[in-house]
Amino acid sequence: MSALRELYQEVILDHNKSPRNFRKMEDATRTVEGYNPLCGDRYTVYVKFEDDMVKDVSFEGAGCAISKASASVMSAAVKGKTKAEAEALFAVFHKLVTGEPDPTQELDTLGKLAAFSGVSEFPARVKCAILAWHTLYAAMESNEEKVSTE
Amino acid sequence: MDVEKTFDVHRIREDFPILKQVVNGKPLVYLDNAATSQKPQVVLDEMNRYYLEENSNIHRGVHFLSDKATQSYEAARKKIRNFINANDHREVIFVRGTTEGVNLVASSYARRFLKEGDEIIISAMEHHSNIVPWQMLRDEKGVKLRVIPMNDNGELLIDEYETMFTNRTKFVAIVHVSNALGTINPVKQMVNIAHRHDVPVLIDGAQAVPHMRIDVQDIDADFYTFSAHKMYGPTGVGILYGKRRLLEEMIPYQGGGDMIKSVTFEKTIYNDLPHKFEAGTPNIVGGVGFGATIDFINGIDFDAAIAHEEEVLGYATNVLSDIKRVRIIGTAREKASVLSFTIDGIHPHDIGTILDDDGIAIRTGHHCAQPVMIRFGIPATARASFAMYNTKEEVDVLAKGIHKVIEVLG
Numbered sequence: 001m002s003a004l005r006e007l008y009q010e011v012i013l014d015h016n017k018s019p020r021n022f023r024k025m026e027d028a029t030r031t032v033e034g035y036n037p038l039c040g041d042r043y044t045v046y047v048k049f050e051d052d053m054v055k056d057v058s059f060e061g062a063g064c065a066i067s068k069a070s071a072s073v074m075s076a077a078v079k080g081k082t083k084a085e086a087e088a089l090f091a092v093f094h095k096l097v098t099g100e101p102d103p104t105q106e107l108d109t110l111g112k113l114a115a116f117s118g119v120s121e122f123p124a125r126v127k128c129a130i131l132a133w134h135t136l137y138a139a140m141e142s143n144e145e146k147v148s149t150e
Numbered sequence: 151m152d153v154e155k156t157f158d159v160h161r162i163r164e165d166f167p168i169l170k171q172v173v174n175g176k177p178l179v180y181l182d183n184a185a186t187s188q189k190p191q192v193v194l195d196e197m198n199r200y201y202l203e204e205n206s207n208i209h210r211g212v213h214f215l216s217d218k219a220t221q222s223y224e225a226a227r228k229k230i231r232n233f234i235n236a237n238d239h240r241e242v243i244f245v246r247g248t249t250e251g252v253n254l255v256a257s258s259y260a261r262r263f264l265k266e267g268d269e270i271i272i273s274a275m276e277h278h279s280n281i282v283p284w285q286m287l288r289d290e291k292g293v294k295l296r297v298i299p300m301n302d303n304g305e306l307l308i309d310e311y312e313t314m315f316t317n318r319t320k321f322v323a324i325v326h327v328s329n330a331l332g333t334i335n336p337v338k339q340m341v342n343i344a345h346r347h348d349v350p351v352l353i354d355g356a357q358a359v360p361h362m363r364i365d366v367q368d369i370d371a372d373f374y375t376f377s378a379h380k381m382y383g384p385t386g387v388g389i390l391y392g393k394r395r396l397l398e399e400m401i402p403y404q405g406g407g408d409m410i411k412s413v414t415f416e417k418t419i420y421n422d423l424p425h426k427f428e429a430g431t432p433n434i435v436g437g438v439g440f441g442a443t444i445d446f447i448n449g450i451d452f453d454a455a456i457a458h459e460e461e462v463l464g465y466a467t468n469v470l471s472d473i474k475r476v477r478i479i480g481t482a483r484e485k486a487s488v489l490s491f492t493i494d495g496i497h498p499h500d501i502g503t504i505l506d507d508d509g510i511a512i513r514t515g516h517h518c519a520q521p522v523m524i525r526f527g528i529p530a531t532a533r534a535s536f537a538m539y540n541t542k543e544e545v546d547v548l549a550k551g552i553h554k555v556i557e558v559l560g
């Protein structure tokens with residue numbers, strides 16, 4: 001049960017039950033749909049940029065507890081950050097959920113994102129945890145309107 | 151009849167060594183049989199014996215081993231022929247599995263005989279393998295697909311099906327037992343309706359053959375295809391049964407060795423059935439293992455095994471129905487093996503992870519049947535699917551696991 005408790009930490013259960021920034025954004029700069037064909041998780045991520053800053057992020061869609069909580073925590077974490085900062089956060093988060101050792105202790109910068117540390121014990125769930133991040137990344141770095149984890 | 155007298159599930163479990171495994175510290179509860187079933191020791195032994203004692207290529211050598219291997223492979227074909235009551239062993243074609251069986255018919259029959267504007271009827275509960283090959287044909291030839299609708303229980307609307315035939319209808323392709331819902335379709339009746347309109351029918355029997363006795367002549371199927379790996383046999387081998395008259399008219403599926411009588415650069419003469427459809431070196435050990443699988447099934451009281459499965463499915467349906475927030479997807483009157491469900495407010499992927507923690511293997515997702523998910527307005531389901539070696543005690547473990555899912559995720 002303990003690995004399972006590590007996976008479904010309070011923060012995750014809370015954000016799954018009441019996701020933050022869970023709404024459509026009419027005046028988004030970029031709208032990208034992220035899809036995991038394996039389990040059917042599907043989210044639309046809305047981002048409003050102001051120059052280089054992520055002014056606002058919201059999302060809509062449906063999926064498992066891990067993917068939904070991850071989108072929710074992400075939306076709160078990157079709001080007000082520059083694109084570069086958001087991308088750096090994604091890099092650290094990615095290390096966390098894939099269980100890569102992090103000699104630089106960057107993981108300390110994660111805040112609530114640290115709740116996803118248990119994911120690394122469940123390789124089948126890594127894609128769930130990073131779906132929203134991939135979608136956000138596409139919104140920042142490409143012109144694509146759809147991304148898929150396959 | 152008292153099932154226990156003729157079928158002892160604990161005795162049968164001994165034949166499947168993998169079931170003794172411990173997963174995450176718990177005894178394995180394998181409820182993913184619709185994806186693939188486990189294999190009994192005798193099948194594994196026979197495949198090993200084949201490689202140890204007979205391995206060589208078939209249909210071509212004059213030497214001792216090649217002769218032995220050919221005999222084993224062809225003996226398997228005859229066992230399978232008897233098992234499904236085909237009229238002639240030449241009507242039994244070895245393929246990779248159900249998927250290849252459907253693709254073969256789409257390529258060698260439908261592509262040859264259907265023209266632009268012709269119609270193919272499929273159903274709302276097809277596996278992707280009985281949708282996509284027909285869509286590819288649609289895009290290539292401009293044929294049309296018509297889809298038999300189903301009701302909220304997951305039963306096809308047969309009256310509606312009957313009205314779908316026009317003089318453009320040229321083919322019907324339907325699933326016998328739905329892997330997503332468990333529905334047993336009335337295929338005999340549906341074939342009869344199609345035949346009244348002179349339309350041939352392909353039946354996807356992947357989920358039917360493991361759970362009921364199949365008589366292709368009684369059903370009067372024109373084509374019937376299934377996979378060994380879902381019926382206690384090896385992966386990578388399956389059967390396409392086809393009526394001889396149709397198979398003779400069809401063009402080969404692939405070209406190569408074994409499917410020819412003679413080849414010059416000017417002209418090739420194709421081999422006779424069934425070899426015309428079996429180009430190249432086949433999955434010989436798979437075929438031999440499939441033969442051993444048929445021996446295994448014939449060696450037990452299969453009717454009693456089926457009755458046991460029905461009892462376990464009925465029990466599981468009752469137990470899960472009693473859990474608040476559980477919704478069973480697929481409540482047809484006639485069902486086999488499959489129990490798809492959702493839990494209100496909890497995504498199936500999370501259900502799968504938490505059950506796995508207790509050693510319970512189920513499948514979660516769309517089960518290669520996305521149109522079924524769309525029909526029921528859900529992204530995915532959790533699916534328990536039973537085989538002859540599953541027990542009511544395992545159902546109790548599943549029920550306990552579901553309570554834990556609800557407790558963990560709230």
Ligand SMILES: Cc1ncc(COP(=O)(O)O)c(C=O)c1O
Binds near residue numbers: 248250325
């Ligand atoms: C109803 C049905 N049809 C076809 C298939 C495809 O079988 P295979 O993957 O063995 O070709 C499956 C397997 O999942 C199935 O359940």
